[in-house]
Amino acid sequence: MSEIRNGNHLPKTPTGIAGLDQITGGGLPTGRPTLVCGEAGSGKTLLSTEFIVRGALQYDEPGVFMAFEEKAEELYMNVRSLGFDLQKLQDEKKIRVDHVHIEISEIEETGEYDLDGLFIRLGHAIDSIGAKRVVLDTIENLFSGLVNQTILRAELRRMFHWLKEKGVTAIITGERGEGQLTRQGLEEYVSDCVILLDHRIINQISTRRLRIVKYRGSLHGTNEYPFLIDEEGISVLPVTSLTLEKPVLSDRVSSGIPALDKMLNGKGFFRGSSVLVSGTAGTGKTSIAAYFASETCKRGEKCIYFAFEESPQQIVRNMRSISVDLKPYIDQGLLKFHAARPTMYGLEMHLVSLYKEIKRFKPAAVVLDPITNLVTVGSVSEVKSMLIRLIDFLQEEQITVMFTALTLNNTVTEQTDEGVSSLVDAWMAVRDIEYNGERNRGMYIMKSRGMKHSNQVREFVITDQGLDLVDVFLGPEGVLIGSAREAEMLREHTNEVIKNNAVSSKDREILRKRKVLEAKIASLQTEFESVEEELNKTYVEEQLKQEILDKNRQDLTDKRTGKGNDGTNQE
Amino acid sequence: MDEQPVVPDNLKLGESGEKRYILRLFVTGASPNSIRAITNTKNICEKYLNGRYELEIIDVHQQPFIAASEDLIAIPMLMRKFPLPERRMIGDMSDTDKVLRGLELKKQEE
Numbered sequence: 001m002s003e004i005r006n007g008n009h010l011p012k013t014p015t016g017i018a019g020l021d022q023i024t025g026g027g028l029p030t031g032r033p034t035l036v037c038g039e040a041g042s043g044k045t046l047l048s049t050e051f052i053v054r055g056a057l058q059y060d061e062p063g064v065f066m067a068f069e070e071k072a073e074e075l076y077m078n079v080r081s082l083g084f085d086l087q088k089l090q091d092e093k094k095i096r097v098d099h100v101h102i103e104i105s106e107i108e109e110t111g112e113y114d115l116d117g118l119f120i121r122l123g124h125a126i127d128s129i130g131a132k133r134v135v136l137d138t139i140e141n142l143f144s145g146l147v148n149q150t151i152l153r154a155e156l157r158r159m160f161h162w163l164k165e166k167g168v169t170a171i172i173t174g175e176r177g178e179g180q181l182t183r184q185g186l187e188e189y190v191s192d193c194v195i196l197l198d199h200r201i202i203n204q205i206s207t208r209r210l211r212i213v214k215y216r217g218s219l220h221g222t223n224e225y226p227f228l229i230d231e232e233g234i235s236v237l238p239v240t241s242l243t244l245e246k247p248v249l250s251d252r253v254s255s256g257i258p259a260l261d262k263m264l265n266g267k268g269f270f271r272g273s274s275v276l277v278s279g280t281a282g283t284g285k286t287s288i289a290a291y292f293a294s295e296t297c298k299r300g301e302k303c304i305y306f307a308f309e310e311s312p313q314q315i316v317r318n319m320r321s322i323s324v325d326l327k328p329y330i331d332q333g334l335l336k337f338h339a340a341r342p343t344m345y346g347l348e349m350h351l352v353s354l355y356k357e358i359k360r361f362k363p364a365a366v367v368l369d370p371i372t373n374l375v376t377v378g379s380v381s382e383v384k385s386m387l388i389r390l391i392d393f394l395q396e397e398q399i400t401v402m403f404t405a406l407t408l409n410n411t412v413t414e415q416t417d418e419g420v421s422s423l424v425d426a427w428m429a430v431r432d433i434e435y436n437g438e439r440n441r442g443m444y445i446m447k448s449r450g451m452k453h454s455n456q457v458r459e460f461v462i463t464d465q466g467l468d469l470v471d472v473f474l475g476p477e478g479v480l481i482g483s484a485r486e487a488e489m490l491r492e493h494t495n496e497v498i499k500n501n502a503v504s505s506k507d508r509e510i511l512r513k514r515k516v517l518e519a520k521i522a523s524l525q526t527e528f529e530s531v532e533e534e535l536n537k538t539y540v541e542e543q544l545k546q547e548i549l550d551k552n553r554q555d556l557t558d559k560r561t562g563k564g565n566d567g568t569n570q571e
Numbered sequence: 572m573d574e575q576p577v578v579p580d581n582l583k584l585g586e587s588g589e590k591r592y593i594l595r596l597f598v599t600g601a602s603p604n605s606i607r608a609i610t611n612t613k614n615i616c617e618k619y620l621n622g623r624y625e626l627e628i629i630d631v632h633q634q635p636f637i638a639a640s641e642d643l644i645a646i647p648m649l650m651r652k653f654p655l656p657e658r659r660m661i662g663d664m665s666d667t668d669k670v671l672r673g674l675e676l677k678k679q680e681e
Contacts, residue, residue: 098639100642100644101642102644107645107659107660107661108658108659108660108661108669108670108672108673109660109661109662109666109669110649110660110661110662110663110664110665110666110669110670110673111604111607111608111611111662111663111664111665111666112604112607112662112663112665113604113645113646113647113648113661113662113663114599114602114604114645114646115644115645115646116599116602116631116645116646117597117599117631117638117643117644117645117646117648118638118643118644118645120599120631120632120635120638120643120646121635121638121639121643121644123635124635124636124638124639125639142644145644146644146645146661
């Protein structure tokens with residue numbers, strides 16, 4: 001939360017009102033009066049009642065409520081609807097309600113007077129219960145009962161001084177006046193803290209806002225903060241954080257679609273990041289969102305699904321057709337649907353109710369489906385600023401968020417999306433691709449901060465089994481999708497078979513050739529062997545012949561020289 | 572107002588047949604306004620209601636709870652408890668005409 005540091009240690013009294021203490025950096029100035037002004041019905045009385053009641057219940061600070069407008073019984077009744085039992089608190093001496101009745105023209109003014117009656121009355125009330133908090137609602141009503149304005153003004157000035165001396169933290173309410181904050185210029189007297197409540201109606205949709213006009217001696221948020229009045233009282237939403245110092249996580253969460261995770265570097269989104277899914281009508285944005293929600297629940301984490309278009313039952317039924325069953329998760333309390341028509345209330349109120357719902361449920365992931373519908377209650381720039389603040393808040397809470405957005409015009413698809421495309425961390429666009437007499441869906445990842453992601457278009461198919469992304473076919477004719485892709489794939493397959501067939505017949509031919517050749521080689525081999533043998537035979541004979549010849553010659557020579565050794569040739 | 576079912580003794584008509592007045596004056600101690608208011612009220616009563624009035628002077632400081640129970644805002648305040656209806660006047664009672672008008676001792680037209 002955008003807690004504003006309180007450097008100079010100005011003591012503050014917490015109001016206990018959700019959000020208000022954050023934007024005031026701790027509450028109202030302790031021991032000083034605060035002026036709360038606004039038009040009729042802007043929530044002044046409620047704010048001051050909550051201040052008193054919450055003070056008594058949560059901070060053990062008794063309080064006095066001095067009503068100049070409503071009777072005590074009326075007041076009891078009004079706050080009972082918020083679950084506060086004023087009567088009981090009054091019996092326990094934790095609060096004290098005093099109705100100051102002022103009747104116009106009932107009182108004759110016969111000279112100088114002062115408001116000591118009121119002082120004594122208030123003083124007695126404060127002392128009797130040891131009150132630390134006081135509300136005067138609406139003290140300006142005195143002006144309608146009393147004629148002498150000079151006395152009245154002097155006495156009011158004295159009253160505020162006196163309250164300060166008493167050391168009570170006070171709220172004084174005042175009706176919004178023309179050209180000034182209050183009708184009677186009470187802001188002149190109360191200079192420490194002024195809170196302005198506003199109730200505006202734009203395009204027939206009302207938005208309550210709160211602004212700290214001044215807060216002497218303290219830093220405070222200066223924006224207009226929307227606030228909501230519901231069965232739990234007032235909640236103010238500190239909508240913009242002052243810094244961009246958000247904690248970041250680097251662990252990843254799956255999108256629920258494995259093929260999509262693969263496109264996102266194989267792991268999915270960063271936890272706590274914001275994801276935008278945009279696309280034209282019927283491109284399956286809700287399906288992607290439901291997958292994401294279901295995946296979150298599957299991990300045992302909580303998820304809120306804000307549906308601005310379809311009712312929860314409708315979504316559950318429709319998602320069953322693509323085999324996503326959300327019902328068990330709803331029953332387990334992991335998934336919560338929050339369906340509201342965008343026109344139910346203004347953007348700021350939507351934001352406050354989203355904020356409250358998220359704060360209460362503490363989900364790990366949030367789905368907003370679709371944000372486009374919010375444009376019906378605000379201009380594009382308003383929607384953008386609301387979403388900035390929502391993203392801001394969610395990132396601070398480290399909640400992963402998925403928005404879906406309808407892109408209306410096909411030609412400028414990349415520029416619509418309420419201008420949030422620059423804010424989100426990841427942006428996926430699903431586009432209708434009309435080709436070959438049919439419409440198919442192509443998914444691109446337009447951006448994904450901080451991770452490697454696929455730059456390729458994938459065909460996004462929705463079947464009975466669920467969602468899947470199919471690689472598109474990149475053929476000689478370019479990117480093919482849908483039945484064209486299938487036809488191309490089939491043709492490819494046919495070619496393959498034919499080619500395979502051709503290859504195998506060639507193989508056999510080779511085999512045959514080889515066999516023939518091998519046979520030939522064998523016969524040649526035999527031929528060669530026989531020739532060789534023949535040749536060898538001649539060669540051996542020749543050798544033998546030579547040997548015998550040689551021997552004979554030797555013998556002859558020996559005989560001639562008489563060197564014979566057989567003794568028969570002796571001389 | 573004469574149709575009151577039970578009229579205590581002190582509320583019965585005076586000797587002259589006129590109504591008795593019961594008045595309460597709320598003051599705060601001895602503040603200048605209070606002192607003036609007491610003096611002025613007494614004078615008016617003596618002059619216009621001689622003998623047929625009861626004036627009770629209450630110091631709110633002494634009984635602070637009375638401020639809430641009597642729904643006091645401005646002080647001094649003079650309250651006509653009787654005759655009914657109850658009438659209230661605030662101020663130091665220096666404007667005699669207004670006091671008389673408030674007490675309905677003087678017709679508006681006069």
